Amino acid sequence: MKVVVLVSGGMDSVTALYHAADEHEVVAGLSFDYGSKHNHKELPLAAWHCEQLGLLHQVVPLSFVDDLFESDLLKSGGEIPEGHYEAENMKQTVVPFRNGIMMAIAAGFAESIKAGGLVIAAHSGDHAIYPDCREDFMKPMAEAITAGTYADVKVLRPFIDQRKEDIVSRGSELGIDFSQTWSCYKGVELHCGKCGTCVERKEAFEIAGVEDPTVYLE
Amino acid sequence: MKVVVLVSGGMDSVTALYHAADEHEVVAGLSFDYGSKHNHKELPLAAWHCEQLGLLHQVVPLSFVDDLFESDLLKSGGEIPEGHYEAENMKQTVVPFRNGIMMAIAAGFAESIKAGGLVIAAHSGDHAIYPDCREDFMKPMAEAITAGTYADVKVLRPFIDQRKEDIVSRGSELGIDFSQTWSCYKGVELHCGKCGTCVERKEAFEIAGVEDPTVYLE
Numbered sequence: 001m002k003v004v005v006l007v008s009g010g011m012d013s014v015t016a017l018y019h020a021a022d023e024h025e026v027v028a029g030l031s032f033d034y035g036s037k038h039n040h041k042e043l044p045l046a047a048w049h050c051e052q053l054g055l056l057h058q059v060v061p062l063s064f065v066d067d068l069f070e071s072d073l074l075k076s077g078g079e080i081p082e083g084h085y086e087a088e089n090m091k092q093t094v095v096p097f098r099n100g101i102m103m104a105i106a107a108g109f110a111e112s113i114k115a116g117g118l119v120i121a122a123h124s125g126d127h128a129i130y131p132d133c134r135e136d137f138m139k140p141m142a143e144a145i146t147a148g149t150y151a152d153v154k155v156l157r158p159f160i161d162q163r164k165e166d167i168v169s170r171g172s173e174l175g176i177d178f179s180q181t182w183s184c185y186k187g188v189e190l191h192c193g194k195c196g197t198c199v200e201r202k203e204a205f206e207i208a209g210v211e212d213p214t215v216y217l218e
Numbered sequence: 219m220k221v222v223v224l225v226s227g228g229m230d231s232v233t234a235l236y237h238a239a240d241e242h243e244v245v246a247g248l249s250f251d252y253g254s255k256h257n258h259k260e261l262p263l264a265a266w267h268c269e270q271l272g273l274l275h276q277v278v279p280l281s282f283v284d285d286l287f288e289s290d291l292l293k294s295g296g297e298i299p300e301g302h303y304e305a306e307n308m309k310q311t312v313v314p315f316r317n318g319i320m321m322a323i324a325a326g327f328a329e330s331i332k333a334g335g336l337v338i339a340a341h342s343g344d345h346a347i348y349p350d351c352r353e354d355f356m357k358p359m360a361e362a363i364t365a366g367t368y369a370d371v372k373v374l375r376p377f378i379d380q381r382k383e384d385i386v387s388r389g390s391e392l393g394i395d396f397s398q399t400w401s402c403y404k405g406v407e408l409h410c411g412k413c414g415t416c417v418e419r420k421e422a423f424e425i426a427g428v429e430d431p432t433v434y435l436e
Contacts, residue, residue, distance in 0.1 A: 060282045064323070068276060069330040097326035100366050104322040105282070108315035112287040132366035140365065143358035148318050148350035 002027050003117040003156065004110045006102055007049065007057075009042030011181040011201065012159065014049050015171035016121035019158055021053050022174065027115050028056040030106050034095065035066025036073045037080065038187030045180050060105055071095040073185060080185045082194040090196045091129050093185060099132035100141060103155065107145040110153050118145075123159040123167060125200075164200060168208035178205075179213035190217045220245050221335040221374065222328045224320055225267065225275075227260030229399040229419065230377065232267050233389035234339035237376055239271050240392065245333045246274040248324050252313065253284025254291045255298065256405030263398050278323055289313040291403060298403045300412040308414045309347050311403060317350040318359060321373065325363040328371045336363075341377040341385060343418075382418060386426035396423075397431035408435045 005020050007013045007029040020026050029050040033039050043059060050057035065074065072078045072092040081089040099120070106118045126133035142155035159167055171178060183201040184191040191198050193216030205212035223238045225231045225247040238244050247268040251257050261277060268275035283292065290296045290310040299307040317338070324336045344351035360373035377385055389396060401419040402409040409416050411434030423430035 058286060060286070064278045065326070068278070068327055071330075094368075095326070096329035096368075097322060097363070097366050100322040100362060101319070101326055104315060104318040108283070108313070108319055109286055111314035112289075131368060134365065137362050137366035140358035140361035144318060144355050144362055145315070147352065147358065148315055148355035150312075150314075150349060 001025065001117050001154075002115040003119050004106055004113070004115045005029050005119040006106055006121070007031055007046045009045035009049075009182050010121075011171065011178055011183060011204075012121035012123060012164065012167050014045070014181045015167045015174065015176060016119050016158060017049055017053070017055075018174040018176055019170060020119045020156075021055070023158075024117070024119075026053070026055050027113055028058055028109075030109060031057065031059045032062055032102050032105070033059050034062040034098070035075050036095070036185075036187070037075055038182060038185055041182045041184070041187050045182050048180055058109070060109075062101070065095065065098075065101075069096055080195050082192075082196075084196060084199050093196070094130055097132055099130075100137070103141055103145065107149055107153050111149045111151055114151070115153070116151055117154040117156050119156045119158065121159055121167070122157045123162050123164060125163045164204040165207040168204045168210050172208070172210045177213070188217075190215050192216070193218045219243065219335050219372075220333040221337050222324055222331070222333045223247050223337040224324055224339070225249055225264045227263035227267075227400050228339075229389065229396055229401060229422075230339035230341060230382065230385050232263070232399045233385050233392065233394060234337050234376060235267055235271070235273075236392040236394055237388060238337045238374075239273070241376075242335070242337075244271070244273050245331055246276055246327070248327060249275065249277045250280050250320050250323070251277050252280040252316070253293050254313070254403075254405070255293055256400060256403055259400045259402070259405050263400050266398055276327070278327075280319070283313065283316075283319075287314055298413050300410075300414075302414060302417050311414070312348055315350055317348075318355070321359055321363065325367055325371050329367045329369055332369070333371070334369055335372040335374050337374045337376065339377055339385070340375045341380050341382060343381045382422040383425035386422045386428050390426070390428045395431070406435075408433050410434070411436045
């Protein structure tokens with residue numbers, strides 16, 4: 001099947017990109033520049049991996065998100081909280097309906113370039129704090145995309161029954177250079193090692209028993 | 219309920235705006251500049267009606283649609299076909315998953331400005347050629363929006379059981395100046411009177427028995 005892959009430059013979506021290239025015909029990697037503090041770190045890495053695989057990479061500019069939406073993940077928002085992902089204060093980093101917006105745009109793009117599917121790296125550990133990562137969002141959203149497109153575009157979630165550490169194992173198997181992926185929400189020079197997504201990144205490598213090539217600030 | 223209204227500047231969505239202002243607390247009218255041939259005619263009218271009602275009006279720039287998507291409705295596409303809406307060639311004017319994209323963005327915006335609902339002017343006559351106007355798209359999309367937002371944002375479709383002529387009647391009752399609405403896909407100085415949406419506009423006024431204030435080229 002011809003597919004479009006949503007690829008942010010993070011470890012999950014980069015693994016989804018290589019995995020999809022292994023299983024399908026990837027017609028493009030699609031990234032979104034929505035004004036987060038770490039977009040400038042992620043996007044060049046998403047582009048780099050597409051280039052490694054000889055794939056078209058498109059960046060969709062969504063400046064209105066930073067202008068109109070409320071979230072500490074955005075440049076217009078407050079400081080990124082530290083601590084484990086499940087902590088209540090990580091809620092501040094939710095960008096309202098971000099997955100819905102990205103999936104809707106990817107669906108229209110897929111229909112335009114005659115792809116029959118879109119791939120998103122959602123996994124079983126996606127957090128209770130993100131309502132647009134949950135199954136009760138994903139299921140109707142996928143239905144709406146199939147019903148709302150001529151090509152009956154399918155939403156593929158290859159990692160939906162896996163945990164983040166399983167994605168690390170799969171990525172390692174696919175030979176992915178994880179040093180060329182970005183997680184940290186702070187978007188400074190190195191991964192901070194303290195925000196929710198850094199804590200989770202460290203844990204995933206540790207549990208998977210794969211060496212973590214990331215250089216953390218601490 | 220606090221609501222955001224999707225308002226293009228066309229007669230249906232402008233009527234939805236006044237209708238919503240009558241029934242709810244409208245916190246903003248939301249328009250999308252996605253590179254159609256007629257956006258430059260519609261958007262100032264959407265702004266004008268919001269101003270009449272003393273409402274905030276936001277225009278979301280979606281330049282990527284014209285850059286990446288295929289449709290004759292777009293500036294990058296071919297000529298607008300003439301004839302009745304149901305004709306096969308009107309399919310060329312479909313912008314892939316446009317409603318899905320606009321609704322997803324409106325959902326994120328609604329959540330950000332603490333509105334509990336979004337209003338869309340979908341009606342029973344929305345065309346078989348537009349898959350993202352159909353009930354089997356709208357129903358799961360609305361479910362995804364409610365499930366994917368903290369505020370359980372509701373999708374309100376006040377005209378879903380009505381025909382376009384009923385919307386004309388309701389608009390007339392609300393005192394709307396329909397001369398300040400735009401339908402024609404061609405986006406030239408006057409309504410062409412020949413494209414699918416002009417034909418449908420004329421018919422709606424005629425069936426409703428409301429005087430059509432539109433000046434058509436022919």
